[in-house]
Amino acid sequence: MGSKKRKRKEERSTIHPRNKYSENPPDFSQLASLYPSFQPYVFYSPDGRPNIDWTDFNATRELTRVLLLHDHSLNWWIPDGQLCPTVPNRSNYIHWVEDLLSSDIIPHTISTRDKVRGFDIGTGANCIYPLLGASLLGWSFVGSDVTDVAIEWARKNVHSNPHISDLIEIRKVESNENAVSVEGFQYGESVCDESKIDLGGNFGAEVPPEPSLPPDLRSNFNKNYYGPPILLGVVRDDEKFDFCMCNPPFFESLEEAGLNPKTACGGSREEMVCPGGERAFITRIIEDSAALGHSFRWYTSMVGRKSNLKFLISKLWANAVTIVKTTEFVQGKTCRWGIAWSFLPPRQKKISTSIPEKANMSFMLERLQRHHGALHVLQAVESYFTLHGLPCTLNSSSFTVDVEASKDECDSILKNELPLIHNGAQSESGRDTSDGSSISYDKLRFRVSVFQQIPGTLLVKGSLQGKSSPISGAFSLIFQKMEEDLRSKFCIDKK
Numbered sequence: 239m240g241s242k243k244r245k246r247k248e249e250r251s252t253i254h255p256r257n258k259y260s261e262n263p264p265d266f267s268q269l270a271s272l273y274p275s276f277q278p279y280v281f282y283s284p285d286g287r288p289n290i291d292w293t294d295f296n297a298t299r300e301l302t303r304v305l306l307l308h309d310h311s312l313n314w315w316i317p318d319g320q321l322c323p324t325v326p327n328r329s330n331y332i333h334w335v336e337d338l339l340s341s342d343i344i345p346h347t348i349s350t351r352d353k354v355r356g357f358d359i360g361t362g363a364n365c366i367y368p369l370l371g372a373s374l375l376g377w378s379f380v381g382s383d384v385t386d387v388a389i390e391w392a393r394k395n396v397h398s399n400p401h402i403s404d405l406i407e408i409r410k411v412e413s414n415e416n417a418v419s420v421e422g423f424q425y426g427e428s429v430c431d432e433s434k435i436d437l438g439g440n441f442g443a444e445v446p447p448e449p450s451l452p453p454d455l456r457s458n459f460n461k462n463y464y465g466p467p468i469l470l471g472v473v474r475d476d477e478k479f480d481f482c483m484c485n486p487p488f489f490e491s492l493e494e495a496g497l498n499p500k501t502a503c504g505g506s507r508e509e510m511v512c513p514g515g516e517r518a519f520i521t522r523i524i525e526d527s528a529a530l531g532h533s534f535r536w537y538t539s540m541v542g543r544k545s546n547l548k549f550l551i552s553k554l555w556a557n558a559v560t561i562v563k564t565t566e567f568v569q570g571k572t573c574r575w576g577i578a579w580s581f582l583p584p585r586q587k588k589i590s591t592s593i594p595e596k597a598n599m600s601f602m603l604e605r606l607q608r609h610h611g612a613l614h615v616l617q618a619v620e621s622y623f624t625l626h627g628l629p630c631t632l633n634s635s636s637f638t639v640d641v642e643a644s645k646d647e648c649d650s651i652l653k654n655e656l657p658l659i660h661n662g663a664q665s666e667s668g669r670d671t672s673d674g675s676s677i678s679y680d681k682l683r684f685r686v687s688v689f690q691q692i693p694g695t696l697l698v699k700g701s702l703q704g705k706s707s708p709i710s711g712a713f714s715l716i717f718q719k720m721e722e723d724l725r726s727k728f729c730i731d732k733k
């Protein structure tokens with residue numbers, strides 16, 4: 239990779255401001271001196287910087303073990319070949335869920351208890367999310383999984399930490415052989431019979447052959463989930479949760495999973511691969527969530543491929559969710575996305591679709607971390623709009639991002655991010671909304687500018703252009719949502 243490209247990637251690296259490692263990344267040298275078992279894995283590069291061999295599973299596992307012990311007082315281990323989590327990375331997802339729970343976008347109606355209760359779909363042998371959520375925030379969890387090794391080791395990891403073990407239940411998901419459906423087509427045991435699938439292998443094991451299907455269904459089958467239940471049939475009738483989270487099996491095949499030779503995070507076939515990949519797995523979570531509705535306040539999942547986000551978002555709206563939120567988890571060279579949705583009625587915000595409330599808006603980003611400057615914020619503005627499908631242009635000499643959104647693009651960001659109550663009059667260009675009313679759109683154009691005030695403080699301004707556009711009333715809401723996103727990314731104190 240060219241140095242320019244590398245620099246740009248590094249600049250984009252963000253870590254949640256409440257993440258323990260946001261200001262203080264793990265100090266390998268210190269850890270090596272405190273934990274002799276870690277010492278053999280640490281080497282020093284010519285410039286004197288300590289590092290580990292990220293392609294050595296034993297090294298990454300020992301790092302995770304000492305980080306969990308040193309920074310979280312957690313005892314932890316996994317057997318060879320199981321997926322080894324990176325602690326700073328996994329903490330970002332926990333803090334994002336924390337943000338969702340504390341926001342008042344949807345009412346706090348589910349939990350009458352003091353304790354937050356979460357459901358970790360596919361907790362793995364490493365049980366990382368329940369361990370972090372319970373130790374950092376006192377949350378209680380049900381962690382589910384399908385494999386015996388995951389269940390055995392997740393339970394071992396819970397029992398090794400008596401101070402939080404009461405907070406975590408590990409639940410085995412039993413295969414439901416009679417209810418494997420592909421878009422309404424019922425498959426019996428012959429399709430999902432696990433005995434026909436080699437469950438033993440790690441990387442390098444052969445991918446099982448496709449189950450035999452009628453040729454016309456074969457291509458569809460690939461893209462749809464078949465396998466053990468995920469939420470429906472695992473969540474009990476009387477159970478309520480504040481959220482669910484999931485790091486899904488991302489890949490469709492082992493070949494695809496094994497493409498990154500730069501790291502050795504382990505991962506058995508069952509952990510990494512699911513027929514149809516993450517798209518099929520998360521689609522099933524969406525379908526299950528539609529049936530479970532208000533049993534969860536927030537449903538969330540990690541998404542490994544940006545190209546799947548759009549598909550999943552449209553699936554969500556097709557399933558009548560009331561709100562969708564997305565985020566980007568960028569750390570080092572890894573980029574993942576988070577998607578969250580709910581069926582609870584959002585707090586209602588009325589917007590005018592014809593008269594802009596304000597043509598100019600601004601806010602300050604204060605107490606920025608040392609390494610975050612105006613360019614980082616500008617890039618975050620660009621990626622926020624790009625992620626939501628709004629064409630925009632970043633001009634790094636004028637420190638501006640120009641956004642111009644068509645009616646469809648505007649519709650998409652508004653639906654993705656904002657619970658809208660449309661009261662606009664019917665018009666020819668209007669489109670139906672969930673409450674039966676209609677909204678008319680035209681082009682929305684605005685400019686976002688970022689100014690350095692004093693070190694650590696930036697002024698972000700938005701100015702509406704083309705004020706007569708019938709959609710210009712959406713400007714202030716879009717700008718506010720962008721503000722929320724930037725604050726969550728950059729500010730330690732988010733007020």
Ligand SMILES: C[S@@+](CC[C@H](N)C(=O)[O-])C[C@H]1O[C@@H](n2cnc3c(N)ncnc32)[C@H](O)[C@@H]1O
Binds near residue numbers: 385
């Ligand atoms: C990518 S791993 C994630 C493990 C861990 N949560 C982490 O973040 O490192 C996916 C996990 O989902 C599990 N899994 C696959 N299908 C499942 C299902 N239907 N219900 C529950 N867990 C499932 C796999 O066994 C595996 O442990």
